[in-house]
Amino acid sequence: MPPKAIGPYRVLETLGSGGAGTVYRALDRRSNDEVALKLLSTGGPSLDDRAARRLAREFETLADLSHPNVVKVFEAGIHAGQPYLAMELIEGLTLRHYLDVSFNDLHTPTPSSRGPFSLRRTADDDFGSEDGPDEDDDGSEDDGTFDLNAFAEEAPSEDLASFHGAGEDDSDGLPGVDPRRAGVRAPPPSRTPATPKLADLNRPERMGKLKDAMLQVCEALAYIHGHGLVHRDLKPSNIMVDDDRQVRLMDFGLAKFLADDAGITADGKLVGTYRYMAPEQILGEPLDGRADLYSLGVILYELLSGRPPFDAKTPHELWRQVLETEPPPLLALNLHGDPQLARVAHRLIRKEPDDRFQTAEEVYEALSE
Numbered sequence: 001m002p003p004k005a006i007g008p009y010r011v012l013e014t015l016g017s018g019g020a021g022t023v024y025r026a027l028d029r030r031s032n033d034e035v036a037l038k039l040l041s042t043g044g045p046s047l048d049d050r051a052a053r054r055l056a057r058e059f060e061t062l063a064d065l066s067h068p069n070v071v072k073v074f075e076a077g078i079h080a081g082q083p084y085l086a087m088e089l090i091e092g093l094t095l096r097h098y099l100d101v102s103f104n105d106l107h108t109p110t111p112s113s114r115g116p117f118s119l120r121r122t123a124d125d126d127f128g129s130e131d132g133p134d135e136d137d138d139g140s141e142d143d144g145t146f147d148l149n150a151f152a153e154e155a156p157s158e159d160l161a162s163f164h165g166a167g168e169d170d171s172d173g174l175p176g177v178d179p180r181r182a183g184v185r186a187p188p189p190s191r192t193p194a195t196p197k198l199a200d201l202n203r204p205e206r207m208g209k210l211k212d213a214m215l216q217v218c219e220a221l222a223y224i225h226g227h228g229l230v231h232r233d234l235k236p237s238n239i240m241v242d243d244d245r246q247v248r249l250m251d252f253g254l255a256k257f258l259a260d261d262a263g264i265t266a267d268g269k270l271v272g273t274y275r276y277m278a279p280e281q282i283l284g285e286p287l288d289g290r291a292d293l294y295s296l297g298v299i300l301y302e303l304l305s306g307r308p309p310f311d312a313k314t315p316h317e318l319w320r321q322v323l324e325t326e327p328p329p330l331l332a333l334n335l336h337g338d339p340q341l342a343r344v345a346h347r348l349i350r351k352e353p354d355d356r357f358q359t360a361e362e363v364y365e366a367l368s369e
């Protein structure tokens with residue numbers, strides 16, 4: 001049951017929930033304006049006065065930001081010991097769903113149409129179950145097709161403890177990373193599987209929407225990076241597109257509030273979404289805007305090819321791939337994909353920040369060519 005009121009806001013309905021908390025449509029009783037209210041779940045004890053003051057300080061910075069492509073944050077407060085954030089209410093879709101609509105327009109799902117390049121949406125998050133045989137959602141054996149789960153909602157971060165449940169300890173697999181410090185977040189709700197054809201990815205209308213949205217994300221990133229800030233958790237569900245096709249970058253500042261400089265929370269969890277994390281973020285190194293550009297590259301790669309550049313059953317395997325292996329050439333996955341956009345995606349997901357585009361402005365230029 002959602003709370004009836006949060007601070008000066010009357011809760012009207014639940015809009016959705018993610019790893020960091022729940023978002024409500026709410027009415028500001030002072031102004032009668034509707035807002036989106038995100039009630040954060042810190043996973044720990046109630047915030048003490050010091051943490052509350054830090055929250056207020058962090059969000060003072062956010063409230064000062066103003067850009068058409070960055071969601072407007074109005075205020076932050078504490079409700080029953082948990083922080084909340086009041087922000088602009090966006091009537092629209094997350095980027096993932098926005099670019100998915102065109103599939104549904106065109107395509108009648110045919111479960112049997114899974115060829116080697118067919119897409120299958122799963123209710124899975126980033127990783128399959130580690131126990132038991134590798135099975136599809138419908139319980140059938142894996143038929144060797146790509147596990148194109150890029151259009152399933154990403155799980156914000158995975159419960160690493162569950163990957164160690166069998167007593168196996170592979171914590172030495174990666175330098176500087178203790179997987180037991182990773183966050184525990186609930187998997188996303190199941191969604192009806194659809195099976196759009198790979199060719200649908202390249203529909204001109206969809207490509208136009210994709211490119212336009214990416215350009216707007218670049219503008220938002222250029223703005224926040226210009227203010228010396230890093231998003232740290234850029235992913236399709238943190239990008240919303242309203243009914244006028246205007247993009248808003250969301251959840252900006254949350255990762256920073258919830259974690260220390262190395263991206264670790266007070267209770268030892270790694271903040272961010274594994275699939276989109278840059279190598280330097282996985283390693284807990286200091287971050288700059290180029291980590292966000294890496295995440296942007298992963299988003300672009302998966303929206304262009306229908307699958308993420310690195311895909312694995314466990315966080316460890318994913319991290320190993322991100323740190324050590326090259327992603328498959330995008331155009332090998334989508335033969336008729338846009339070569340220019342594919343080049344941009346590949347350059348964004350280079351392992352060394354110095355080898356990537358260096359600024360969001362550079363990415364904007366490259367996307368506009």
Ligand SMILES: Nc1ncnc2c1ncn2[C@@H]1O[C@H](COP(=O)(O)OP(=O)(O)OP(=O)(O)O)[C@@H](O)[C@H]1O
Pocket residue numbers: 015016017018019020021022023036071087088089090091094156233237238250251
């Ligand atoms: N400002 C907003 N206006 C309208 N809807 C919103 C707004 N912010 C979030 N939502 C909706 O609430 C849903 C949940 O958002 P939330 O930020 O909690 O989850 P998430 O982004 O999927 O995960 P995470 O918190 O891990 O980043 C979003 O998918 C979106 O549909």
